[in-house]
Amino acid sequence: GQQVMQIPQYQHVQEGEDFTTYCNSSTTLSNIQWYKQRPGGHPVFLIQLVKSGEVKKQKRLTFQFGEAKKNSSLHITATQTTDVGTYFCAPPQGGSEKLVFGKGTKLTVNP
Amino acid sequence: DGGITQSPKYLFRKEGQNVTLSCEQNLNHDAMYWYRQDPGQGLRLIYYSQIVNDFQKGDIAEGYSVSREKKESFPLTVTSAQKNPTAFYLCASSMSGLADQETQYFGPGTRLLVL
Numbered sequence: 001g002q003q004v005m006q007i008p009q010y011q012h013v014q015e016g017e018d019f020t021t022y023c024n025s026s027t028t029l030s031n032i033q034w035y036k037q038r039p040g041g042h043p044v045f046l047i048q049l050v051k052s053g054e055v056k057k058q059k060r061l062t063f064q065f066g067e068a069k070k071n072s073s074l075h076i077t078a079t080q081t082t083d084v085g086t087y088f089c090a091p092p093q094g095g096s097e098k099l100v101f102g103k104g105t106k107l108t109v110n111p
Numbered sequence: 112d113g114g115i116t117q118s119p120k121y122l123f124r125k126e127g128q129n130v131t132l133s134c135e136q137n138l139n140h141d142a143m144y145w146y147r148q149d150p151g152q153g154l155r156l157i158y159y160s161q162i163v164n165d166f167q168k169g170d171i172a173e174g175y176s177v178s179r180e181k182k183e184s185f186p187l188t189v190t191s192a193q194k195n196p197t198a199f200y201l202c203a204s205s206m207s208g209l210a211d212q213e214t215q216y217f218g219p220g221t222r223l224l225v226l
Contacts, residue, residue, distance in 0.1 A: 009151075031212065042201055042217040043154070088153060092212075098169070099215065101146075101153040 006089055006102030014110050019076040021105035023089030030092060032072045033099065034063060038085040046074075046087075079109050114138040115218035117202050122223045124189070124196065132187045132221045134202030142208030143185035144215065147171060148199040157200075160185055161208030189223065197225050 005024045013019050023032065031050040035043040047056055049065035049072060056063045060083075062075040076083055086104040093100045115136045124130045136143065142161045146154040156169030160179040174193025179185055185204075189196045201220045205213040 006153075033214070042220050043203075043215075044217070045214040048212075048214070098156055098159065101155075103151070103153040106151075 004089060004091060004100060004102045006105055008105055009103065010106050010108075012108045012110065013079050015081060016078050019079050019083070019107055021074050021087050021089075021107075023072045023074075023091075023102055025070050025091060027094060028069050029072075030069075032065060032089055032091040034072075034074055035088045035090060035101075036085050037088065037104070041085075043088060076107075079107070081109050081111055083107060084109050115202060115204055115216055117200075117218035117221050119221060120219065122221055124223060124225050126225060127191045129188055129190050130223065132189065132200055132202075132223070134185045134187065134218055135183055136185075136202075136204045136216075136218075137183060138204055138206075138216065139182070140204035140206050140216070141182070142205045142213075143179070144203040144205075145169075145175070145177065145185070145187045146201045146203065148201060148220075154201060157187065159208075196223055198223060 007022050033048045034046040036046055037043045047063050052069050053067045054065040060077045064073045086106045088104045089102045090099040118133045144159040145157040148154050155171050157175050158169050158177040160166035163182050166177050166179050176188045199220050199222050202218040203215040205215045
């Protein structure tokens with residue numbers, strides 16, 4: 001089945017530094033969703049990207065969908081301790097109604 | 112996310128026993144899902160249901176069973192055939208089962224530990 005590669009697996013930053021996680025697919029995606037899971041918590045939906053080259057912003061978070069719709073990124077500007085957690089990308093599995101979750105990028109922020 | 116409840120929060124099971132995890136939603140969603148999460152891993156789909164009285168296997172269905180007798184409820188049974196059941200189990204729902212287009216709402220999860 002379709003798989004997505006999410007990098008890096010772990011990222012440690014100092015508070016105030018920027019952070020980026022990348023999601024790469026070998027196949028063209030119809031859309032992609034991003035979720036955040038706080039430590040000990042459950043995934044919470046952040047955003048969905050649909051259009052080629054789409055860029056969406058949520059305060060300090062910037063989401064991008066590649067022109068070829070094979071990759072996506074999430075960038076956090078000036079991280080805060082509240083950003084701690086694991087960020088997952090989740091595109092649909094080709095030809096099905098299911099989502100495929102990447103392994104996630106675990107972000108830790110040192111105050 | 113307060114519309115989905117899972118119980119219990121922690122569950123201990125002896126080897127060889129079946130155990131059932133509860134998932135209830137009051138969001139009036141048609142579709143419900145069960146995922147398994149292992150440490151440092153993403154979510155893997157166990158079973159999903161797009162409508163009452165119908166469900167499909169996900170990527171790792173072996174050793175698990177489900178039922179969908181009511182729209183609000185989608186219990187998961189972890190059977191003794193599941194060789195490594197210790198994990199974090201997450202239930203989710205979405206409005207109509209078009210998972211590739213819809214937000215999924217997750218419950219708080221159940222941590223299962225086999226003793």
